[in-house]
Amino acid sequence: MISKEQIDFFHTNGYVHIQNVFPAEETKSLQDELDFILDNWAVTNMGWNGPWREAVMDPETDKASKLVHLHNLETYSRAFQQAITGDNVTNIMRGLLGEIVEFHHSTLHIKPPSTGHPFPLHQDMAFYEHEDDRFVDMLIHLDDTRHENGEIRFIDGSHKNGYLEHVRRYDNGDGCTPHLRVSEHPIEATTAVPAKAGDVVCFNINTIHGSYINQTNVMRRLVRVGYRHPENHQLTGQARDTPGLMISGLRPKNAMPGELKRDEELVEDPNAFVL
Numbered sequence: 001m002i003s004k005e006q007i008d009f010f011h012t013n014g015y016v017h018i019q020n021v022f023p024a025e026e027t028k029s030l031q032d033e034l035d036f037i038l039d040n041w042a043v044t045n046m047g048w049n050g051p052w053r054e055a056v057m058d059p060e061t062d063k064a065s066k067l068v069h070l071h072n073l074e075t076y077s078r079a080f081q082q083a084i085t086g087d088n089v090t091n092i093m094r095g096l097l098g099e100i101v102e103f104h105h106s107t108l109h110i111k112p113p114s115t116g117h118p119f120p121l122h123q124d125m126a127f128y129e130h131e132d133d134r135f136v137d138m139l140i141h142l143d144d145t146r147h148e149n150g151e152i153r154f155i156d157g158s159h160k161n162g163y164l165e166h167v168r169r170y171d172n173g174d175g176c177t178p179h180l181r182v183s184e185h186p187i188e189a190t191t192a193v194p195a196k197a198g199d200v201v202c203f204n205i206n207t208i209h210g211s212y213i214n215q216t217n218v219m220r221r222l223v224r225v226g227y228r229h230p231e232n233h234q235l236t237g238q239a240r241d242t243p244g245l246m247i248s249g250l251r252p253k254n255a256m257p258g259e260l261k262r263d264e265e266l267v268e269d270p271n272a273f274v275l
């Protein structure tokens with residue numbers, strides 16, 4: 001499921017695209033169960049806030065631009081639970097993280113048609129801070145992506161520079177969603193990684209990434225799933241105290257979330273964590 005070349009590419013560039021991880025039938029089940037989740041559970045709102053919005057959108061687009069999102073899809077659907085813990089994904093994560101792998105979280109991101117929410121460049125470390133970078137995010141693609149509907153984009157090799165300070169406040173001091181300053185980290189500097197439904201794109205927790213607005217007349221559906229080495233302790237953010245399912249190997253002693261002393265000062269505005 002993952003070749004040595006793909007593992008090397010991941011370590012060099014901070015991301016890797018793996019095709020056909022989910023066969024057509026399984027992808028169809030995920031899409032069908034997502035329809036139910038969308039109708040019954042998903043939340044639609046303005047998504048991320050912050051000064052980045054006015055830097056990348058005119059006022060009318062800013063007002064219209066929305067995000068559909070939801071956490072923990074595996075708690076709503078058997079198809080997602082199986083996809084997240086299945087053999088194909090487990091083999092990929094063993095290749096990227098080693099023999100001991102814990103599932104951490106899943107999050108739905110749908111860009112609705114025509115003005116579906118762009119993402120300013122950021123590192124996911126800003127949202128679920130860990131002691132080190134033994135954490136891989138995987139984007140399950142449920143639609144084909146391309147420039148027009150906002151494919152995922154990365155700064156090649158950016159994970160090697162470690163975690164960068166993110167903007168966490170408006171100028172007036174109010175909290176906002178963490179992001180890198182648009183003037184210093186323009187999305188034009190990124191590499192596009194278009195993918196097909198059923199593919200996954202994996203990236204390091206420190207790899208800088210983002211995406212453009214969806215300009216098409218259909219939604220763009222991605223699900224992000226996080227995996228880590230369980231000894232990589234989490235300091236702040238999403239799912240911090242929740243032990244995840246072990247998808248490979250055994251949880252080492254002392255690797256149980258919630259036992260570490262928390263550093264509350266790092267969470268400036270917990271309400272801003274909507275990634």
Ligand SMILES: O=C(O)CCC(=O)C(=O)O
Binds near residue numbers: 210224
């Ligand atoms: O859905 C996207 O286009 C970007 C998602 C993203 O940046 C993330 O999940 O961290």
